[in-house]
Amino acid sequence: MVSQTKTLRFFFCLFVGTASITLNAPLFAQNFRSAWMWKAPTHPYGTANVIGDLAKEAEMISYFGAWGFDRIYASLGDTPLTDPTSIARWNAALDDVGMDSQKLHGIVIPNPTSLANLVQTQLIDFNVSRADPRERFDAVHLDIEPHASAAWQGGTPAERRDLLFDLRDTYVAARSQLDNNGAGEVKIYADLPVWYDSSSSIGWLDTADRDQWFADIGVPLDGITLMAFERDTLSSITSGVGWEVANFNGEVRVGLNANEVGPGDTFADFDAMLAMADAIELFYGSAIGGIDFQPLATFTDLAPTPVLTADFDEDSDIDGADFLAWQRGYGISSGATLAQGDANGNGSVNVSDLLVWQQQLSAPAIAGAAAVPEPNSWALVIVGLVCLLSRSKHHQNATKIPLAS
Numbered sequence: 001m002v003s004q005t006k007t008l009r010f011f012f013c014l015f016v017g018t019a020s021i022t023l024n025a026p027l028f029a030q031n032f033r034s035a036w037m038w039k040a041p042t043h044p045y046g047t048a049n050v051i052g053d054l055a056k057e058a059e060m061i062s063y064f065g066a067w068g069f070d071r072i073y074a075s076l077g078d079t080p081l082t083d084p085t086s087i088a089r090w091n092a093a094l095d096d097v098g099m100d101s102q103k104l105h106g107i108v109i110p111n112p113t114s115l116a117n118l119v120q121t122q123l124i125d126f127n128v129s130r131a132d133p134r135e136r137f138d139a140v141h142l143d144i145e146p147h148a149s150a151a152w153q154g155g156t157p158a159e160r161r162d163l164l165f166d167l168r169d170t171y172v173a174a175r176s177q178l179d180n181n182g183a184g185e186v187k188i189y190a191d192l193p194v195w196y197d198s199s200s201s202i203g204w205l206d207t208a209d210r211d212q213w214f215a216d217i218g219v220p221l222d223g224i225t226l227m228a229f230e231r232d233t234l235s236s237i238t239s240g241v242g243w244e245v246a247n248f249n250g251e252v253r254v255g256l257n258a259n260e261v262g263p264g265d266t267f268a269d270f271d272a273m274l275a276m277a278d279a280i281e282l283f284y285g286s287a288i289g290g291i292d293f294q295p296l297a298t299f300t301d302l303a304p305t306p307v308l309t310a311d312f313d314e315d316s317d318i319d320g321a322d323f324l325a326w327q328r329g330y331g332i333s334s335g336a337t338l339a340q341g342d343a344n345g346n347g348s349v350n351v352s353d354l355l356v357w358q359q360q361l362s363a364p365a366i367a368g369a370a371a372v373p374e375p376n377s378w379a380l381v382i383v384g385l386v387c388l389l390s391r392s393k394h395h396q397n398a399t400k401i402p403l404a405s
């Protein structure tokens with residue numbers, strides 16, 4: 001009992017000490033990357049296998065940090081109805097590390113009424129029921145592909161243009177549904193192929209007609225991701241996305257296809273795809289919002305598994321000394337080392353690194369590790385810390401996403 005009391009007093013002092021560190025954390029230092037996280041029930045990192053499993057959720061979010069993700073597009077279906085507790089936890093955990101949670105909808109035929117109903121029942125009802133804003137979705141992410149429909153493939157150019165106006169009206173319906181039902185703060189992002197502006201297969205009346213359509217979708221949408229698929233040079237990608245980057249009124253990101261990696265394919269290997277992502281970001285700078293990978297499942301198969309370690313002092317255990325190293329380093333936004341508390345190797349020290357420490361403390365995996373004291377007490381400290389640190393998050397979000405002009 002004596003040792004337990006002393007231990008608790010020690011943690012209490014730690015907690016009080018933490019309150020004195022700055023609450024204005026610097027910007028989350030990273031590239032701006034993301035991926036489409038589909039249900040993928042046969043893949044360990046499909047939402048079907050991650051959401052609802054606390055340990056896998058935390059592992060996934062630590063990996064997001066290591067890969068430089070600033071948001072995730074997750075296909076969750078009606079899980080906000082069937083398992084709201086897990087969705088709330090997932091959204092809050094992403095929020096705590098400065099990531100946006102975007103609810104992904106993959107649809108072929110644009111339909112304003114059915115999308116408005118989906119957004120109402122699967123997102124708005126959930127969001128308005130959560131008192132804690134950390135638990136809410138930040139955005140709807142729409143992957144609507146009329147060009148994949150039979151109507152498009154068998155249609156005339158004029159009929160394809162009509163389908164794109166249905167698409168525009170579907171975006172507008174989602175925006176109205178959010179605005180009119182207490183969810184006006186929720187953003188909308190959409191995926192587009194790179195060629196809607198340039199293909200003669202679409203019966204635009206003239207360039208003004210095309211320009212007006214893009215201007216129209218810029219009203220309901222906050223941003224678009226242009227799917228630059230089957231293009232293996234920087235110049236072929238910039239020729240596909242350049243018009244939209246210059247003209248779309250909102251954020252533009254570029255999507256790369258992780259399914260096009262291998263000998264003889266678009267990218268010879270994973271490193272070649274990442275090098276292209278770097279080249280695109282270097283070329284456009286802040287004129288684009290970032291690079292997205294489709295899909296997350298394949299991306300994770302290709303990417304080296306990030307090394308996550310919370311043994312910051314490298315003495316082969318995970319304990320309070322490592323926590324203190326993290327606490328001293330907390331807030332470093334770039335160039336952080338392991339010794340400073342960067343558990344996921346992304347150069348910054350934040351709650352994501354604390355989650356790694358928490359996981360490894362409660363499940364010590366290092367050979368010869370000493371007995372770990374009082375994980376429940378540590379959990380209390382973490383709960384308090386996460387509450388404190390999350391207060392600064394919305395300040396970060398307000399400034400972190402560059403907009404195309």
Ligand SMILES: [Ca+2]
Nearest residue numbers: 194195197240
């Ligand atoms: Ca284009």
Ligand SMILES: [Ca+2]
Nearest residue numbers: 311315317318
């Ligand atoms: Ca250690």
Ligand SMILES: [Ca+2]
Nearest residue numbers: 342344346348
């Ligand atoms: Ca880190």
